[in-house]
Amino acid sequence: AIQLTQSPSSLSASVGDRVTITCRASQGISSALAWYQQKPGKAPKLLIYDASSLESGVPSRFSGSGSGTDFTLTISSLQPEDFATYYCQQFNSYPHRLTFGGGTKVEIK
C-alpha cells in the first residue's frame, strides 16, 4: 500500500504567518492527492484535490502543489479559523487501499 508521510506532525504559528505542510508518498502518485482540514469534534473538510485544485468555497490563501511523491499545502496568511489539523490523502490506487497521511496539527503560537 502507498504510505503518506506528513511533516511536521505539529507546528506553532502566528496569525498572518505563511505556513507550509509537506506530504511525501512512498511511491509516485501523479497528482492524485487531496488535502483536508479537520477541526476538533468535526468531520474533515475538503480543501484541495488533484494536488493543486482549490475546492469551491475554500479561501484562496490555501494552495497546493506537487506531483509524483512530494506535495505541499501552503496557507499564505494564517487566519484564526485555520488552526486545525490537516491531512493529505492519496487516491492513485483508487478504488483500492486509499490512504491518509498522519496529520499536521497547526497550533497558535
Add this chain to the structure above:
Amino acid sequence: QVTLRESGPALVKPTQTLTLTCTFSGFSLSTSGMCVSWIRQPPGKALEWLALIDWDDDKYYSTSLKTRLTISKDTSKNQVVLTMTNMDPVDTATYYCARIPSEVERWFDYWGQGTLVTVSS
C-alpha cells in the same frame, strides 16, 4: 444539498459485531461513478480508510481489516451499511461515511458528522 449521517450503537462489547448505517440525501448511489466510503479515526489519531462501495455494487476493503468488514447498500433507502466483526477495544473510534462523487473526482467531497463507537466490556 448533499448530506450524510451515520447511525449505530455508541457502545459495543468486545467480540461483538458492529453494524453502522450511513443514510444520505442529495445524490443517488445508482449514479455512474458514485461511491460511498467508511473511514474511522481513533481518539487523537489519524484517519483510516476502511471500505468503499460503488454504484455498480463493487466493494473494496482495507487490506488489514478485510476479513472483518462487510459493506453493502440499499439504493432505494439511500443507505450504506458497514459491519465489523469481532470488535476489540482498539476499534474504539469515530466512524465516518463520506462520498466520492465520480470515477474522475476520486476524493471525499462530503462527509457525515461521524459517530463515536466505544468498545468496552
